[in-house]
Amino acid sequence: MAAIDIKGVGKTYVGNVNAVSDISIAIADGEFIVLVGPSGCGKSTLLRMVAGLETITDGTVSIGNRVVNQIEPAERDIAMVFQNYALYPHMSVYDNLAYGLRNRGTPKAEIDARVAEAARMLELQPYLERKPRALSGGQRQRVAMGRAIVRKPAAFLFDEPLSNLDAKLRVSMRGEIKQLQKRLGTTSIYVTHDQLEAMTLADRLVVLNGGRIEQIGAPLEVYHRPASTFVASFIGSPAMNLVKTSVASGAVSIGDGETGLRANLPNGPVTLGLRAEDLRLSESGSGMPFEIVFIEDLGAQRLLHGNCGGQSVVVAVSPDLPLPGDIRLTIATDRLHFFAAETGKRIEAASI
Amino acid sequence: MQTKRTIFSSKILPYWLILPQLAVTLIFFVWPAGQAVWQSFLREDAFGTSTEFVGLANYVAILHDPGYLNAMIVTVVFSIAVATVSIVVALVLAVAANSLLKSRSLYTTLLVWPYAVAPAVAGVLFWFMFNPTIGLIPYLLKGIGYHWDDRLNGTDAMILVVIAASWKQISYNFLFFLAGLQSIPKALIEAAAIDGAGPGKRFRDIVFPMLSPTTFFLLVVNVVYTMFDTFAVIHATTQGGPNQSTNILVYKVFTDGFIGLDLGSSSAQSVVLMVIVIALTFIQFRFVERNVQY
Numbered sequence: 001m002a003a004i005d006i007k008g009v010g011k012t013y014v015g016n017v018n019a020v021s022d023i024s025i026a027i028a029d030g031e032f033i034v035l036v037g038p039s040g041c042g043k044s045t046l047l048r049m050v051a052g053l054e055t056i057t058d059g060t061v062s063i064g065n066r067v068v069n070q071i072e073p074a075e076r077d078i079a080m081v082f083q084n085y086a087l088y089p090h091m092s093v094y095d096n097l098a099y100g101l102r103n104r105g106t107p108k109a110e111i112d113a114r115v116a117e118a119a120r121m122l123e124l125q126p127y128l129e130r131k132p133r134a135l136s137g138g139q140r141q142r143v144a145m146g147r148a149i150v151r152k153p154a155a156f157l158f159d160e161p162l163s164n165l166d167a168k169l170r171v172s173m174r175g176e177i178k179q180l181q182k183r184l185g186t187t188s189i190y191v192t193h194d195q196l197e198a199m200t201l202a203d204r205l206v207v208l209n210g211g212r213i214e215q216i217g218a219p220l221e222v223y224h225r226p227a228s229t230f231v232a233s234f235i236g237s238p239a240m241n242l243v244k245t246s247v248a249s250g251a252v253s254i255g256d257g258e259t260g261l262r263a264n265l266p267n268g269p270v271t272l273g274l275r276a277e278d279l280r281l282s283e284s285g286s287g288m289p290f291e292i293v294f295i296e297d298l299g300a301q302r303l304l305h306g307n308c309g310g311q312s313v314v315v316a317v318s319p320d321l322p323l324p325g326d327i328r329l330t331i332a333t334d335r336l337h338f339f340a341a342e343t344g345k346r347i348e349a350a351s352i
Numbered sequence: 353m354q355t356k357r358t359i360f361s362s363k364i365l366p367y368w369l370i371l372p373q374l375a376v377t378l379i380f381f382v383w384p385a386g387q388a389v390w391q392s393f394l395r396e397d398a399f400g401t402s403t404e405f406v407g408l409a410n411y412v413a414i415l416h417d418p419g420y421l422n423a424m425i426v427t428v429v430f431s432i433a434v435a436t437v438s439i440v441v442a443l444v445l446a447v448a449a450n451s452l453l454k455s456r457s458l459y460t461t462l463l464v465w466p467y468a469v470a471p472a473v474a475g476v477l478f479w480f481m482f483n484p485t486i487g488l489i490p491y492l493l494k495g496i497g498y499h500w501d502d503r504l505n506g507t508d509a510m511i512l513v514v515i516a517a518s519w520k521q522i523s524y525n526f527l528f529f530l531a532g533l534q535s536i537p538k539a540l541i542e543a544a545a546i547d548g549a550g551p552g553k554r555f556r557d558i559v560f561p562m563l564s565p566t567t568f569f570l571l572v573v574n575v576v577y578t579m580f581d582t583f584a585v586i587h588a589t590t591q592g593g594p595n596q597s598t599n600i601l602v603y604k605v606f607t608d609g610f611i612g613l614d615l616g617s618s619s620a621q622s623v624v625l626m627v628i629v630i631a632l633t634f635i636q637f638r639f640v641e642r643n644v645q646y
Contacts, residue, residue, distance in 0.1 A: 079546065099549075
């Protein structure tokens with residue numbers, strides 16, 4: 001168990017391709033950090049640098065107060081769970097679990113004990129003699145987890161471990177990973193492109209875009225106060241509506257239409273962020289006019305896709321709510337998010 | 353696996369299409385093989401004027417012939433040596449080439465070239481290089497005090513034919529090993545690295561077992577190659593000598609039949625070889641397909 005300190009880390013590939021630049025994250029002992037971002041944002045590269053599978057071009061990575069830049073992966077005291085599990089296909093489940101321990105010269109009795117313990121935790125006892133090809137996807141995933149657990153490493157590194165599983169299994173494995181990490185208290189870094197996985201697993205989220213950190217924070221903090229339009233559109237489902245508006249003497253308007261919303265901002269263009277679930281259908285007849293284009297019924301929720309002043313907006317409502325012919329939208333002023341029109345950065349405390 | 357099914361409108365067309373292949377097989381394989389089997393039961397004089405049916409006498413004779421038993425031992429030694437040398441060297445080269453990022457395709461091309469050289473040409477090439485009178489290698493060996501003479505020394509002759517026969521086969525094996533190495537997922541090697549296995553241990557515990565189907569396949573193919581396709585190499589270099597020390601079974605079929613003109617014995621020997629090749633092919637189909645270890 002150890003803290004991980006990532007300081008100013010960057011990765012430049014041959015030909016001056018910057019995959020990751022200037023990443024600093026201080027990870028506390030026992031913390032579950034999720035790196036989330038779209039494909040190509042550098043999250044896997046960052047994880048592989050921590051693991052020692054990629055060289056670090058700039059900055060330092062420390063695991064438990066020890067700078068590990070020049071240390072071999074085997075010596076870093078970490079365990080990694082790979083996307084396609086990377087189980088040794090010619091070894092039995094037992095041997096897969098024991099391989100890392102044998103390489104470190106662990107006594108046979110202790111190997112037996114540790115494998116038995118991990119197998120019990122992951123309910124793998126009936127399969128110890130099987131080869132990986134005789135296991136289902138979920139069982140293989142458990143073996144991959146087990147291989148990490150038996151080593152009792154300072155940190156777990158997860159590289160999109162659930163992306164090969166079907167939707168149902170993914171949800172249950174997600175819960176198991178979370179419980180397991182809580183029980184073992186091992187510092188973990190988890191890479192995913194799935195915002196739902198990120199939200200549910202993380203103690204803290206790190207949202208990456210184009211090799212840079214967009215925001216670090218607890219899941220709800222990131223959800224409620226996204227630092228940029230990128231984070232706003234990435235975290236939360238359905239994605240936050242981002243509407244181009246203009247402010248003239250405190251009044252916010254979309255195109256030519258008044259919204260009835262006010263903001264304490266200088267005159268000029270501004271991007272307004274509205275969560276679909278924060279928007280309400282107006283009962284008084286005032287508010288932003290909204291035309292429905294199509295409706296998605298999700299059972300628990302009904303998503304109204306439509307236009308607001310020529311810009312597409314999604315509204316999430318209860319499926320029982322009757323829809324009037326002429327719909328107008330309102331929103332609580334404390335649920336408004338403003339972002340600078342040019343940079344996409346959040347503008348704080350602007351609404352009145 | 354998906355199979356494409358083609359429907360022909362004419363009933364005769366499919367037969368026409370397979371006819372050329374069938375004709376080649378029948379004329380150049382089935383007919384001569386049948387002839388060999390029939391002749392192995394006959395005793396004929398060198399001019400073909402008198403022929404006598406002798407049953408299994410030719411088989412009994414070759415199995416009691418010390419020359420034939422010697423040829424069997426020579427063949428086994430030769431096959432094992434060629435298969436070992438060509439597989440080990442090819443594996444080393446494949447691992448080395450696979451670790452390159454930039455120039456991998458260049459090295460691959462260069463290493464595959466020897467496969468395009470005809471066996472007889474390869475034989476002559478090595479015959480020149482190892483020639484005790486004019487060759488470069490005996491000259492260099494003399495420098496370290498070894499007197500090379502493949503015309504008198506049976507061991508030297510064997511080493512010469514093993515090198516000449518392996519050289520070409522290395523290219524073939526190399527290609528298979530390279531493809532095998534590239535099909536091993538990189539994550540497996542990385543997982544082993546994190547599991548504390550150094551490069552040597554990773555090769556022994558992960559890479560080599562994953563290559564075992566390839567290795568077994570190549571072993572069978574190489575043994576078949578050395579037993580049946582190395583005639584040209586032997587003929588161009590040692591011609592079975594000195595003193596029968598490189599006289600492999602397939603070469604003995606030729607010398608006994610076409611030089612000794614003992615067609616009955618030669619045919620019996622070919623039938624024995626045929627049985628061996630059928631057995632090896634059976635092993636290859638039966639086990640290579642099943643011997644996938646994972």
